[in-house]
Amino acid sequence: MASDFDDPDYDYAASIAGRAVRSMAEQRIPPTPTNFAIWFQYYAGSHDDLRNAVDLLIDHNRPFDTRTNQDLFETYIAPQVSAVVLDTSERLQTLMGAAKEFLATAIADNRSQMQVISQVADQGQAGVDPKTLVARLMNELARAATRTTRLEAGFAEKARELDVIRDSLSKSEERARTDTLTGLANRRALDEFLRKAQTTADWGEPLSVLLLDIDHFKTFNDNFGHGVGDQVLRLMAKVLREKVRPQDLPARYGGEELIAVLPDADLSACAEIAERIRRAIGECTITRRSTGEVLPNITVSVGVAQYRTGEATADLIERCDRALYLAKGGGRNRIVTENEVDRAEAAG
Secondary structure (H helix, E strand, O other), X not given: OHHHHHOOOXXXXXXXXXXXXXXXXXXXXXXXXXXXXXXXXXXXXXXXXXXXXXXXXXXXXXXXXXXXXXXXXXXXXXXXXXXXXXXXXHHHHHHHHHHHHXXXXXXXXHHHHHHHHHHHHHHHHOOOOHHHHHHHHHHHHHHHHHHHXXXXXXXXXXXXXXXXXXXXXXXXXXXXXXXXXXXXXXXXXXXXXXXXXXXXXXXXXXXXXXXXXXXXXXXXXXXXXXXXXXXHXXXXXXXXXXXXXXXXXXXXXXXXXXXXXXXXXXXXXXXXXXXXXXXXXXXXXXXXXXXXXXXXXXXXXXXXXEOOOOOOHHHHHHHHHHHHHHHHHOOOXXXXXXXHHHHHHHOO
C-alpha cells in the first residue's frame, strides 16, 4: 500500500480523498492541508500506527481539536528528513573528502620519505661523505615532522567538526521525539518505549501505565485563554516529570492528557505514584503571567492499569482509559485503577 499512497492512480486517489473529506466533516475537523494529509493517509492504509491512534480516539469519542490534530500530524505525517539532516549529509561529504585528501597526502609524503632514505642508504654504500648524508637525513626528518604536525592539526580540526555534527544529530533526534509544548516525550517516543517495555514485561516483570487528564480543562481554556492553558499544561508536565522515577517515561498522550509508563511497577506501586502526582498538582499555585492574577487550583483525574502478558498496547491503554473515565464520572480529582473498573462493571 505504501507505493499506492506515494503515486496513486486518479480513481484510487479520488476515492481515498472522498472518504477523508467525509470523515473530516463528520468529526467537524477543519479541512486544512495538514488535517487532510492525516485522513488521506489513514484511509490509504499505509501507516498502521496512525490508524491505531485515530481508531482509539474515535472509539472513545475524543474530540479532534487543534492540539490533537497537530499531535497526529507531527507524530505520524511530518517528514522525517529535516533541514538539519540534509545539512549534516552535506557536511559529512565535505569531511570525508577532506579526510581522503589528508590520507592521500600522508601516503605520498611517506613514499617520498622512503625514497630519500633509500637514496641516502645507497649513497652511504657508495662512500659519500657521512656529514652530507646526516645533514640530508636531518633535513628530511624535519620536513617529515612539519608535514606530520600539519596533518595532525587538520585531522584535529575535522574531528571537532565531527563532534559538532554528532551533537546536531543528537539534538535533532531528541527534537523528533519530544513534544514541543510540554517538553515531554511525544507519541513516537512513547510507542517505542512501550514496545521495549512490553518485551521485558513478557518475561515476567511488571509494567504499569497511568493516564492523567486535567479536570474541566476546556472550561479553564474558555475562561482564561489557550495561552494560560498552555502554561498549565507545561506545569503539569513538570510535576509529572519530577514525580515519576528515573526509569519511567512521562509523555504527552494528546490534548490535555499526559501519560507515564512505569516498568517494573505493579498496579499498586503505580497507583501510589499517581496519587503523589495528583496531590502535587492540587498544591500548585498558578499565576497568570500577564496580570499576576492567581488562578483557581487545577485538579487531575488519573486512570491506572497493569500490563497483561502478551496483550496489545492498545488494550493496555484502553483499560487505563476506562479507569480514567470512571475517575471523571466519579467526581474527578481522584485515582481509579482497572480493578475498580472491573468491580463497577460487575456491579452493573
